[in-house]
Amino acid sequence: MxxxxxxxxxxxxxxxxxxxxxxxxxxxxxxxxxxxxxxxxxxxxxxxxxxxxxxxxxxxxxxxxxxxxxxxxxxQPEELCHVDIGRDLPALRALNHLRPMLDASGWVWGVSGSAGFELASGFAALHERSDLDLILRTPQPLARTQALEMVKFLDATVCQVDLQLQTPFGAVALREWASSARRVLLKNATEACLVIDPWNPQEQAA
CATH class of the missing domain: 2.30.30 (SH3 type barrels.)
Structure with a gap:
C-alpha cells in the first residue's frame, strides 16, 4: 500500500x-x-x-x-496539518482551534478540500464561507461514542467542519457514524453502499 x-x-x-x-x-x-x-x-x-x-x-x-x-x-492531507499560510479566514481559525484535539486523538489526520488545496499549492481557494474538510485515517474501528465526542469538538468551531473517516474499505462521514443510524454510507473506488460496520462491510443487517 x-x-x-x-x-x-x-x-x-x-x-x-x-x-x-x-x-x-x-x-x-x-x-x-x-x-x-x-x-x-x-x-x-x-x-x-x-x-x-x-x-x-x-x-x-x-x-x-x-x-x-x-x-x-x-x-498528502496529513502533510498539511501544521502548514500556516498567514490568512485570517474562518476555516483556518477552525483548523487552529481543532489541531490540539486532533493531534492528541492518536489517529493520523489531514486537511483536504479547499483548505488542503490552498495550504499545499498556495493558490487561493478559501473564502469567508468555506467549510473546513478534514480526514482521519482509521485503520482500526473508531467507537461511535468517540465519534460523537469528536463531533461536539467540531461543532464548537467558527465554521462548518466536515470530517471523513478513512477506513481500509473506504470513507464514511464522521457525523453519520456518530449518529443513531444503524447503517451508514461507505464510499470506495467502485461504489457507495450502506453498511453496518465500515471496518467490516461484509456484515449485513439480519
Missing part, C-alpha cells in the same frame, strides 16, 4: 497537452497555472490515476485521469 495513491492526495505533473481534447477552457487555464489535481475515488487503468481539476468557481470540477509516470510531486 505504500505506493498507492489515495483519495484527496494532491498531484502535480499534468500538462495541458495531456488533457482530453474536449476539456473546458477553465481546466486548461488551471493546469497551465501550475495547479495540482486531486486524486478521486474511481477505477482507472493500471498506469493511470483518476483525478479531478478544480476551477475558481465551486461548480467548476472536472474529472479526468493522468498517467502515473507523469507525476512529479505528491502531497
Amino acid at each position: 505504500v505506493n498507492t495513491y489515495l483519495a484527496h492526495d494532491l498531484l502535480w505533473g499534468v500538462t495541458p497537452e495531456q488533457l482530453p481534447a474536449d476539456a473546458p477552457s477553465w481546466v486548461i487555464e488551471s493546469i497551465s497555472a501550475g495547479q495540482p489535481v486531486v486524486v478521486r475515488r474511481a477505477l482507472s487503468a493500471p498506469d493511470q490515476i483518476a483525478v479531478g481539476v478544480r476551477g475558481r468557481l465551486r461548480e467548476q470540477r472536472y474529472a479526468t485521469s493522468m498517467a502515473t509516470a507523469a507525476i512529479s510531486r505528491r502531497v
